[in-house]
Amino acid sequence: MNRLFDKSIVLACCIAAAMGLAVDARLVAAFCLGVIATSASEVAREEHAHRASEAASYAYIIAAVFVPPFMPFAPLAFYDIARRVRRERIWPALAIGAVFVCALVADLRGGVLTTRTLLLTAILSIAATLLSLRTAQLEREQKRMRRARDKLQERALALEARNRDLADRQDYEVELATLAERTRIAREIHDNVGHQLTRASLQTEALRVVHADEPGVAADFADVKRTVDEALQ
Known part of the structure; x- marks a missing residue:
C-alpha cells in the first residue's frame, strides 16, 4: 500500500x-x-x-x-x-x-x-x-x-503453557500431599485401634483367668477375646 x-x-x-x-x-x-x-x-x-x-x-x-x-x-x-x-x-x-x-x-x-x-x-x-x-x-x-x-x-504462548504445566503440577502435588496426609491419619487410626484392641484382648484374658471359677462368665470373656483377636487379624 x-x-x-x-x-x-x-x-x-x-x-x-x-x-x-x-x-x-x-x-x-x-x-x-x-x-x-x-x-x-x-x-x-x-x-x-x-x-x-x-x-x-x-x-x-x-x-x-x-x-x-x-x-x-x-x-x-x-x-x-x-x-x-x-x-x-x-x-x-x-x-x-x-x-x-x-x-x-x-x-x-x-x-x-x-x-x-x-x-x-x-x-x-x-x-x-x-x-x-x-x-x-x-x-x-x-x-x-x-x-x-x-x-x-511465541514466548507468551510458551510461558502460558509452562504456567499451565506448573499449575497442573502444583495441583498434583497438593493432591499427593492430601493423599499422604490421609494415609498418615489412617495409619495412626489403625495403629491406635490396634493398640486399643490389643489392650482389650489382654484385659479380657485377664478377666477370664480371674473368673476361672465361674464357668459361664469365663466362657463369655473367652468369646469376647476371640472376637477381639479376630478383629486384630
Whole structure:
C-alpha cells in the first residue's frame, strides 16, 4: 500500500513535468510503458519476476537517454531501481544514474526538451529515489517489528503453557500431599485401634483367668477375646 501511494504521487508529478510537451505517439508510448513497467514491479513475486522487472526499469532509463519524450516518466523507473538496490549491486544503479544525468545535460544543451521539463525531471528523479529508499527502510522496520511481535507471541504462548504445566503440577502435588496426609491419619487410626484392641484382648484374658471359677462368665470373656483377636487379624 505504501508503494502504490508513493507511485501515485510520483506519477502525478511526472505528468505535471510532461505538461507543455507535444502529445504525440512517443509521449503516449512513454507514459503507457512507464505505467506498465512500474505496475509490473508491484505484482512480481518470484525471484525471476523481480529480475525481469528490474531489467525493465533499467531498459526504460536507457530508452529515456535516446528518446527524449521518455524523460519525464523516468522517475518511476528510478523509484523501482532504488527499491531493490543493495550495497553489493549499487554500481549498476550509479552507472545508469550517471548516464541519465549526462543525457539530461545533453538534452538541455540541445534544446530537445524545455528547461522546465528537464529540471522537474531531475528533481523528481532524486525525490523518487529518496522516497523509494525511505519506503524500503520503513518496510524493513515493519518486517522486523512483525518478526519481533511473532517471537513475543511465541514466548507468551510458551510461558502460558509452562504456567499451565506448573499449575497442573502444583495441583498434583497438593493432591499427593492430601493423599499422604490421609494415609498418615489412617495409619495412626489403625495403629491406635490396634493398640486399643490389643489392650482389650489382654484385659479380657485377664478377666477370664480371674473368673476361672465361674464357668459361664469365663466362657463369655473367652468369646469376647476371640472376637477381639479376630478383629486384630
